[in-house]
Amino acid sequence: MKIFIPILVFITILANTRAAIAKEDYDRIYKNQPVLDYIYEAGVDPEEMEDYEGYFISPYVLVRLPMKLYCQKVELEPGYYLVKPENKYGHNFAVFKQNGKVMGVVPVYKKYRVNPEVIFPPPQKPNHKWYVKPFAATWHAVNYSLGKIFKQRKVGPPPRAKIQYEISEDNKYFDLGLFVESSLYKILFRLEK
Known part of the structure; x- marks a missing residue:
């Protein structure tokens, strides 16, 4: 019994500090994200035609954002967006498009390799x-x-994609996970106050 109480106290303290660290991490990650509004200044993606070549349908991921989201200077209204993860100028970022126009460029704070079969x-x-x-x-x-x-052109299937999101415990941040083939892109947004 004497050993059980200190172990229980230690587990409780560890759980509380983990939650505090996770909360601080979102704040730190959001503050350290770069502002990437200079990449597509005119709102046009010059590589869009090259991306669509070889597909019948869009190779981008279709995402429905449920609420107004903010990331640095980017403000995304609720609605449907085509999302294209990219790596340019040493930054991983996601391009959010709507009706063929670039609505925002949001930095990716973490990129993971995942097993696509799972x-x-x-x-x-x-x-x-x-x-x-x-x-x-x-x-x-x-x-x-x-x-x-009659020879026909072989058109490959679009990349497999999946979305996973999480709202932080204090309802301050929206963490979006974008699975595209063998990669997971983590994107962090601030929620409307």
Whole structure:
């Protein structure tokens, strides 16, 4: 019993200091973020056409922001944005676009390498019925022969993406995690007061 009480006190103190450190970290991270408003001054992304080449749909991640968010001089209204993570001039940042215009450039405070097989599990294979297989085989034979005659351009799938967010305990910061293929980009916003 004498050993149990000091251990319980130690665990309580450790939990409280961890929460305080996490709170201070968000403040420190937000203050130390660089202002990147000089990268796309005209609101136009010159590499947009190169990014879209080779895709049927947008290769950017579609994100819905639920509330007004701030990051240094950037103010993002609630709505849908296409997000493109980039690395230029020695900075990792995310470009938020709406209707083809750059609405804001937000710095990425942390970039992680992740295992894509864990984040994006493979879809389940469809269970084909026995009576569908002969017709499918016939169609594949016709399609294969026509494919030899008429060459088609192979278009790759867009990058796999996923969003994860967290609001800090004091409702002061919005931490956005953007998974794109094998990378996780952490972006920190300040919430409206």
